[in-house]
Amino acid sequence: MSGESSLAQKVMPLFGLLYVGIGIVGLAVTGFGSFLQNTDDYILLSGLSVNPFHNIVHIAIGGFLLIMAFQSTSIAEGGCLGVGIFYIAAFVIGFVGPTNLTIIGMEGRGDLENFNHLLNGVLLLGLGLASSAATDARARRTGLPA
Numbered sequence: 001m002s003g004e005s006s007l008a009q010k011v012m013p014l015f016g017l018l019y020v021g022i023g024i025v026g027l028a029v030t031g032f033g034s035f036l037q038n039t040d041d042y043i044l045l046s047g048l049s050v051n052p053f054h055n056i057v058h059i060a061i062g063g064f065l066l067i068m069a070f071q072s073t074s075i076a077e078g079g080c081l082g083v084g085i086f087y088i089a090a091f092v093i094g095f096v097g098p099t100n101l102t103i104i105g106m107e108g109r110g111d112l113e114n115f116n117h118l119l120n121g122v123l124l125l126g127l128g129l130a131s132s133a134a135t136d137a138r139a140r141r142t143g144l145p146a
Contacts, residue, residue: 004138008076008131012069015124019062026055054113061086077132084125091118 032052061083068079094114 006073006076006131006135008080008128009069009073011127011131012065012076012080016062016065016069019058019065021062023055023058023060023062026050026058027052030055073135077128077135080124080128080131084121084123084128087117087121087124089121091115091121
């Protein structure tokens with residue numbers, strides 16, 4: 001790995017801290033009761049419904065992004081791509097799945113959380129692809145391995 005951080009390595013810590021923070025705030029709102037059940041609680045009046053399981057998943061994904069950001073360039077970019085695909089899959093499952101998919105904290109196709117998953121998935125997938133392309137271009141330009 002060259003001494004220069006990739007785009008993914010620079011931006012992933014921000015996503016990671018955001019997810020960990022949202023998970024912690026979410027747990028402060030919901031507590032640990034009714035672990036898989038949707039609650040009437042919303043994170044900071046955002047309209048995003050939460051449950052304790054969903055909050056822990058956010059903390060785990062945030063931690064994963066933080067850890068991956070400080071690995072090699074290819075691992076960081078792969079981690080970013082993987083989480084992006086995971087969130088897009090969550091969107092697809094939420095959109096075509098059962099009306100009340102409480103395990104991932106959604107109340108049906110029109111649920112704001114479902115579109116939040118799509119937005120996050122597209123952002124992270126795009127970040128991973130852009131970072132990978134920039135890393136490849138830098139490697140071609142400098143003659144160093146990607």
